[in-house]
Amino acid sequence: MPGTSDEAMACEPTGGRRTAGGRRPLRAWRALDPHDIDADLVEAIRRGLSGPVLVHDRRWPSVLGGDAATAVGVAIRFLRSHRPDRTTGDLVMSAVLVHASSGDPAAALLLAHGLAVLARGRPDADVLGSRARLWAAGPFRTRPPR
Incomplete structure (x- = not known):
């Protein structure tokens, strides 16, 4: 959607699968900070x-x-020839996010790289760059369920 941030798009209700809060989970990798x-x-x-x-x-x-x-390998290959700002990028990078969120350091670094690639030429580049630096700083573990 032109003129909206990824954060807004991640929170936008969908007609399909979504979290309890109405977020689009497959956009979380680019819309949410690791914590x-x-x-x-x-x-x-x-x-x-x-x-x-x-x-x-x-x-x-x-x-x-x-x-x-394999998730990391598929994502590396994908990022070599595609920008991760479309549906397939969300699928590939979401698979990586699953592993990064459980503490996999290679997955965390690849998420940082994917966010840096995504940031190029975008008005929200500083937000995406900041998010990339958080992932690059070290693997995160997800918070337990609420």
Whole structure:
């Protein structure tokens, strides 16, 4: 949506799956700081990824199976040729977020890189850059459910 921030878009109600607060969980990687991601949101992301999702990479079934290294590898390949600002980017980076939120350092660094790529040329580049620096500073663990 032109003229809206990712934060606003992440909180926008959807017609499909969403968290209890109406957030779009597959946009959380770009819309929320690491300390704002809790176990309920990670579970909503997992549910969002478990539906009929298609990413054109033969390794995607392993990503859905929970393989952190494969999720990072798929995301690296994706970021080499695509900007992560569309639906497929949200899918790929959300799979990485699941692992980064459980403390995987490679996933956290890749989220930082993806946010830095996303920030290029955007009016909210400083917000995305700040979010990238938070992920790069070290892996975070999600807060327990409320």
